[in-house]
Amino acid sequence: MGQIVLDKVSKSFGDVEVIPPLDLTIEDGEFTVFVGPSGCGKSTLLRMIAGLEDLTSGAIAIDGEDVTEVPPSKRGLAMVFQSYALYPHMTVRKNIGFPLRMEKMDQAEIDKRVETAATSLNLMDYLDRKPGQLSGGQRQRVAIGRAIVRDPSAFLFDEPLSNLDAALRVGMRLEISEMHERMQTTMIYVTHDQVEAMTMANKIVVLQAGVIEQVGSPLDLYHKPQNVFVAGFIGSPKMNIFTGPEAEKQGAHTIGIRPEHTDVSMTEGTWKGTVGVAEHLGSDTFIHVHNTGLADMVTVRISGDISVKHGDDIYLTPQPDQIHRFDAQGLRIE
Amino acid sequence: MSDRKLPRLLQTPAVLLLLVWMLIPLGMTLYFSFIRYVLNSLRRPEWTSPSLSNWRGFGNYEFVLKSKDFVLAIQNSLFIVCSILFLTVILGILIAVLINKTFPGQGIVRVLLISPFFVMPAVNAVLWINMILDPVLGLQGIAVAGINDILDGLRQMPLLGGFSSLWPEFEPISFRATQTSAIAVIMMVTWQWTPFAVLIFMTSLQSEDQQQKEAAILDGAGTWSQFRFLTLPHLGRPIAIVVMIQAIFHLSLYAEIEIVSRGNGNKNLPYLIGEFANNNIGAASATGIFAVILANIVAIFLLRMVGKTLME
Numbered sequence: 001m002g003q004i005v006l007d008k009v010s011k012s013f014g015d016v017e018v019i020p021p022l023d024l025t026i027e028d029g030e031f032t033v034f035v036g037p038s039g040c041g042k043s044t045l046l047r048m049i050a051g052l053e054d055l056t057s058g059a060i061a062i063d064g065e066d067v068t069e070v071p072p073s074k075r076g077l078a079m080v081f082q083s084y085a086l087y088p089h090m091t092v093r094k095n096i097g098f099p100l101r102m103e104k105m106d107q108a109e110i111d112k113r114v115e116t117a118a119t120s121l122n123l124m125d126y127l128d129r130k131p132g133q134l135s136g137g138q139r140q141r142v143a144i145g146r147a148i149v150r151d152p153s154a155f156l157f158d159e160p161l162s163n164l165d166a167a168l169r170v171g172m173r174l175e176i177s178e179m180h181e182r183m184q185t186t187m188i189y190v191t192h193d194q195v196e197a198m199t200m201a202n203k204i205v206v207l208q209a210g211v212i213e214q215v216g217s218p219l220d221l222y223h224k225p226q227n228v229f230v231a232g233f234i235g236s237p238k239m240n241i242f243t244g245p246e247a248e249k250q251g252a253h254t255i256g257i258r259p260e261h262t263d264v265s266m267t268e269g270t271w272k273g274t275v276g277v278a279e280h281l282g283s284d285t286f287i288h289v290h291n292t293g294l295a296d297m298v299t300v301r302i303s304g305d306i307s308v309k310h311g312d313d314i315y316l317t318p319q320p321d322q323i324h325r326f327d328a329q330g331l332r333i334e
Numbered sequence: 335m336s337d338r339k340l341p342r343l344l345q346t347p348a349v350l351l352l353l354v355w356m357l358i359p360l361g362m363t364l365y366f367s368f369i370r371y372v373l374n375s376l377r378r379p380e381w382t383s384p385s386l387s388n389w390r391g392f393g394n395y396e397f398v399l400k401s402k403d404f405v406l407a408i409q410n411s412l413f414i415v416c417s418i419l420f421l422t423v424i425l426g427i428l429i430a431v432l433i434n435k436t437f438p439g440q441g442i443v444r445v446l447l448i449s450p451f452f453v454m455p456a457v458n459a460v461l462w463i464n465m466i467l468d469p470v471l472g473l474q475g476i477a478v479a480g481i482n483d484i485l486d487g488l489r490q491m492p493l494l495g496g497f498s499s500l501w502p503e504f505e506p507i508s509f510r511a512t513q514t515s516a517i518a519v520i521m522m523v524t525w526q527w528t529p530f531a532v533l534i535f536m537t538s539l540q541s542e543d544q545q546q547k548e549a550a551i552l553d554g555a556g557t558w559s560q561f562r563f564l565t566l567p568h569l570g571r572p573i574a575i576v577v578m579i580q581a582i583f584h585l586s587l588y589a590e591i592e593i594v595s596r597g598n599g600n601k602n603l604p605y606l607i608g609e610f611a612n613n614n615i616g617a618a619s620a621t622g623i624f625a626v627i628l629a630n631i632v633a634i635f636l637l638r639m640v641g642k643t644l645m646e
């Protein structure tokens with residue numbers, strides 16, 4: 001079990017209101033991701049749920065029970081920190097067993113559980129090493145192991161992969177997703193990497209300056225961004241967004257078109273521009289187009305390879321059913 | 335090879351200086367400890383200048399070993415050093431943890447706490463033995479007299495009088511006596527050196543990782559467990575440093591012992607050396623060699639112990 005309900009929670013540090021009152025429900029077993037730009041309050045929100053940070057107002061309930069005043073260790077949550085926060089003087093075995101030892105569980109049971117967790121995380125060979133003797137990925141696993149043994153009702157992750165290199169990040173991402181599939185435990189995952197958000201989440205919460213901009217499934221956010229911020233934040237490369245006459249032609253204040261929803265031709269099309277930098281990824285090509293009169297730069301994405309040179313003329317045609325329209329307040333027009 | 339020669343060459347002056355610095359005094363001490371050498375002697379004037387012809391072999395060592403004060407001096411050295419180490423480390427950790435929290439007036443409290451360290455040892459000893467520990471004029475004498483006055487007053491009272499008269503008069507303790515002078519030295523040096531321990535532990539506490547603490551809180555560790563499993567291991571190395579440095583300093587305590595009791599019942603090795611050095615340089619040198627050996631044993635033993643118990 002692990003349904004978490006935030007009821008008008010808010011947080012101020014001194015006079016600065018970092019999170020204005022906010023409501024959110026995280027269903028049992030859901031993989032929820034908080035994304036948003038740096039400093040938007042993701043970590044603060046997560047720490048409030050964990051109990052490491054007091055609420056300025058509002059209430060938090062876990063499985064229907066008000067835990068606002070309950071100390072962190074009694075909330076039944078486990079957290080994995082960005083810096084891993086392993087205990088440097090203890091072996092991996094002791095690290096993983098520490099929460100159980102604090103529960104005064106008997107040693108035989110602790111050993112059994114630690115071994116089970118270590119086996120599932122491929123840590124059996126490292127049980128007697130200290131954290132200082134492990135690689136980043138192994139440390140991350142130990143931190144996860146320490147969370148798993150407690151059998152928590154929900155896992156909280158604060159940018160757990162941001163200290164790993166790209167290849168390892170992809171691997172760990174899969175492992176965590178797989179862990180979620182297996183255990184079906186509620187997970188809340190903070191990241192500013194939107195690839196992580198899109199690939200792992202059942203539900204994404206997009207935050208900006210402590211305010212929830214949109215909550216929805218990854219594809220919801222991709223296909224139906226509720227406002228300009230979400231439209232620009234979700235998707236890579238970023239959606240092209242412009243105002244002006246082209247937008248008014250569509251009956252909107254602002255329109256957006258994703259790079260992958262723009263057709264390209266060297267001879268004819270709706271908008272004309274000149275090729276800037278072309279990034280060849282092999283499977284895809286990103287072309288940055290200038291002088292379109294729409295915005296400083298328009299990015300398009302073509303699958304496969306195309307031979308264009310810097311300074312060539314190029315014509316762009318948006319796929320009409322893929323144009324997102326927003327009103328003057330930045331809200332989506334259906 | 336040649337790329338190693340230059341650094342070696344450049345290090346040479348420093349290494350040479352260090353060798354000279356250490357080896358010459360040590361060599362002279364060794365030399366003197368094997369010859370008869372006294373500052374003045376009417377019967378044997380030839381002993382008053384150091385010379386190989388006065389060779390005595392291990393005679394000086396035998397003389398020192400047999401002298402009645404030697405065992406006492408070794409015991410006392412160890413007793414004083416170990417007590418001070420124990421007290422300063424415990425007090426140092428307690429105070430450092432206490433003032434590591436932010437509170438108003440933190441700056442002043444920290445400066446005040448450090449200040450005993452800047453008092454000269456001899457002044458420290460004079461202050462303690464005369465103004466604090468003196469059985470008549472010191473704070474101790476005044477406090478004991480005050481308590482006795484109150485007890486006297488109670489005895490005069492009608493009802494409680496009978497009960498109070500069962501209580502004895504309190505006697506002030508004389509800290510210059512044979513049995514207590516070592517205690518006085520331990521108290522004053524502990525007072526002076528606790529700030530040193532506090533200073534070192536405090537800097538170390540400030541570098542403690544806060545996320546580890548938060549992780550421990552989530553893992554269900556209370557204040558004591560956090561202290562025991564995170565803070566104490568984190569302090570392992572600073573504790574080793576404090577213990578080592580203090581052991582070296584306190585094995586050579588002199589001023590305090592001289593001022594408290596003139597070594598009466600409370601000699602340590604340096605004091606014994608001082609006594610021999612009034613005339614018998616040979617015996618003083620032999621005692622010095624014993625002191626060097628003792629210091630090395632203590633250092634090795636302490637390093638092992640601190641290393642083993644805390645790094646777990």
Ligand SMILES: Nc1ncnc2c1ncn2[C@@H]1O[C@H](COP(=O)(O)OP(=O)(O)OP(=O)(O)O)[C@@H](O)[C@H]1O
Pocket residue numbers: 013018036037038039040041042043044045192
């Ligand atoms: N202890 C604190 N005292 C004062 N302000 C704080 C404190 N902790 C965080 N803040 C402020 O709260 C805001 C949100 O911080 P938070 O750490 O939650 O951001 P974040 O979304 O996790 O960012 P990042 O992606 O960079 O980790 C920031 O503007 C930060 O300056």
Ligand SMILES: [Mg+2]
Pocket residue numbers: 042043044159
């Ligand atoms: Mg953060």
